[in-house]
Amino acid sequence: MTKMIQSLSRRQALGALGGGAVALTTVAARAQSTAVEPLTTITTPRRTFGPDAQPNVYFWDPDLVSVDDKLWGVMQPNASIERLWTGARWAEGPAWNSVGKYLIWSDIPENRQMRWLDDDNHVSEFRMPSNYSNGNSFDRQGRQLSAEHLTRRVVRYEHDGSITVLADMFEGKRFNSPNDVIEHTDGSIWFTDPPYGGQLYEGAPDAAGGPSNAAGLLNPRLGQPPEIGDYIREMETATYRIGTDGAITRVATEEDAADPNGLCFSPDHRVLYIASTGKGPGDTGPGGNGEVIAMDVGDDGTLSNRRVFSDCMVDGVKCGPDGLRTDVAGNLWASSNAGRNVGYSGVTVWAPDGTLMGRIRLPEICGNICFGGPKRNRLFMAASQSIYSVYTGTQGSGPA
Template sequence: MEDRTNRLSRRRALGALGAGGAALAALPAMAQSTAVEPRSTVSEPRRRFDADAPPNVYFWDPDMVAADDRFWGLMQPNAPIQRLWTGALWAEGPAWNSVGKFLVWSDIPNNRQLRWLDEDGHVSTFRAPSGNSNGNTFDFQGRQLSCEHLNRRVVRYELDGSATVIASDFEGQRFNSPNDVVAHPDGSYWFTDPPYGGQLYEGAPDAAGGPSNPDGLFDPTLGQPPGIGDFVREMETATYRVGPEGTVTRVASEADAPDPNGLCFSPDYRTLYVASTGRGPGDQGPGGEGNIFAFDVGDDNTLSNGRVFTDCVVDGVKCGPDGLRCDVQGNLWASSNAGRNVGYSGVTVWAPDGTLLGRIRLPEICGNVCFGGPKRNRLFMAASQSLYSVYTGTQGAAPA
């Protein structure tokens, strides 16, 4: 049905334009245990993404796949999906700086942040070491926020070049490994705290006896600066809010959204979306099932009415969510990790009522997304080893 829907959608869009009308979002270990034979997974002939690849987009990019005709109104007909750079080990946390016109993202295992310049596409190391940072964002004052796996904290880089620790513990217990963070207009920051940084590849395991190092076989001090190696996982996975005055509040428990990962607000800040991914190192709790939860945000900053927004199953394939962003129309753009089901990794786009609108197929698992560019109409996708982008027909709902 997907191929037929896709063809019909494109035919309608082409007809509308021809008549003068305007046709006119998991963790690497979460590969599926059983592969399926996916339908229409790659373009034919299979495209190349390298800099010397021949042109392959003559109208709609062949790796934009519609499930609903509304999808075409969100995309730009003559805009190709572009690979901007490759060379990371695991790319995550893209964030757009509107003043500097550059994108920052994390290369977690390489313990660095990278920067892509809009002016000429130049990529350079932005910050190293980065504390094995994962999620990044810029707040409403233009300050960068980063979630550090290694140091198990959230930090803010001030405009004068100094750094401030925003949150490192809750009720006297150290965080597991903060993953993603978003800013609220009231000056607060909201972030998730799963355990994915408690491993050798993306941070450091617990000290001997901790959940991710129960037998003490790992030495978490190897290759690390002084002071690293004493942390032990103490808390359940959860979602938090840091108020403007610095008070940390747990807004969603492990029972509400286990193993929380990416998160974002709806454009009116009345709904919080949280991606619940799979079990992490040393997990003793239930573990996420690859769903996206939605919560109502009250005037007192409490969450209520938690529900599964989508199970992220497309054509019978689990498109495990990670990073999330909303556009100005309230549609949710979610990165997709479909494991070995080639052609279902990339980005899924969901209407505010949970209806799947369409997909953007990438040749790599996508870890996180953000809107950027001077007009905030360009979707950046941090996908495994590479950075991709595509211009859209909409705009991101919030800074970074």
């Protein structure tokens, strides 16, 4: 297949990519080969992204794909996409610390958090175990917030190094597996609670008889602390708000946004965006449709005016959203999981009215994103096994 793809013209090869899974299947069938090498995001020249890569980028980076010329107003013409590090099993939850000038992220299956230093590109293990943390962010006081799969809770790391449990139960029931977490300007903390941590790879399945271990064949205690193994999923998927007084409120139900994943606010914090992804382990509810839901945020923290912001379809390909961030102009940046549709994973960029502006192609599925750097104009992308970045012509709207 590799030789066949290389023999195509650039236009023909890109056309094959643009046709998604159907075109790739056709090419593979013609090749009659059982040895299939994954394609890079561009076929000619074959590109590498690492720090030792040969020069291969010109104005503009060839993996910035414009659908609307507005994209060029938020990108930087002489900045290329860079792979900063690779070595994760599944990278998630990037967050930028402005004081320390470092990026943290979760490597969920490895039960650790990693840190990249801006001054010398040094990467080291930041926290292990991390309780299979997923989403991370920093509040406006510089304290780290983390959503933990294993313990099914949301925590905050204080300045003195202690840990505060912000939420572990709602109305007497334990959460499923908190996924992503952010702070509102009023000081409240918002987080999503899908079921994705209820599995061996990214946390622990339910105790025997629970939805993700109905037959009781899995032993959730293996390799875990002694207090782990008795949890059983008790609630629907939902989105929650922790008030400054500690009170927890369910602000969006499963009907509003099933299987909620990443979330973020508009720059004025009057709109909440939620990535409604898809069914997870033990999920018996409706499941998300791989779309971004928008809702208005009231002064009292309630949500209203639910609407589908985007179905995340690009060229007939579902670019499933996960992590979300907005920039200061209100544009929404969403990580893209296009499955086997090579060339469509990465990041999609949407105008405030839901119009697709363009996308950033990556050679790996992108799980989550954040803006960072001293000027908050650098987009960091946690993509499967690697961390990528690209400088933009705008700034992120939040601290992390």
